[in-house]
Amino acid sequence: MFRLLPSELIEDILRRLPVKSLKRFRAVAKAWCSLIDSDRFIKMHLRHSLTSLSNRHLITGGGAAVCSVALDSLDKAHAVKPPFDCKSGDMISYSCNGIFLLMSDPPVLWNPFSREYRVLPDCPVEYAATAAECYCNKAGYEFG
DSSP: OGGGSOHHHHHHHHTTSOHHHHHHHTTTOHHHHHHHHSHHHHHHHHHHHHHHTOSOEEEEEETTEEEEEETTTOOOOEEEOOSSOOOTTOEEEEEETTEEEEESSSOEEEETTTTEEEEOOOOOOTTOSSHHHHHHTOOOOOOO
């Protein structure tokens, strides 16, 4: 059935969906999986979310008590369980475009909506007083 729809229309519909739905729809067809996983689509989806004010959430807390609140409804907070071991003292330190730096040992970059994460390597800077100083002054980490 989806072959009857132009690919531009499918792309336009998919870019309006939340990440959680897109993760599920990757299984619909190989073409959808390729589209959703492409760098171009990811950038287009982020740009659409930012300009349309859709799919916006407030993430609060840290450690085992991370919560998400949808900003369009503000109805209630939902617990978000990290897909990795998290201690109660671990805190969200910085965020950018839905990626969070969780200050744990070792530090973790985490996207709570796609449930993807990357454990960061040891900091090579010997003079950094904390891991936050090392990682927050560096750029270049991304998912992909």
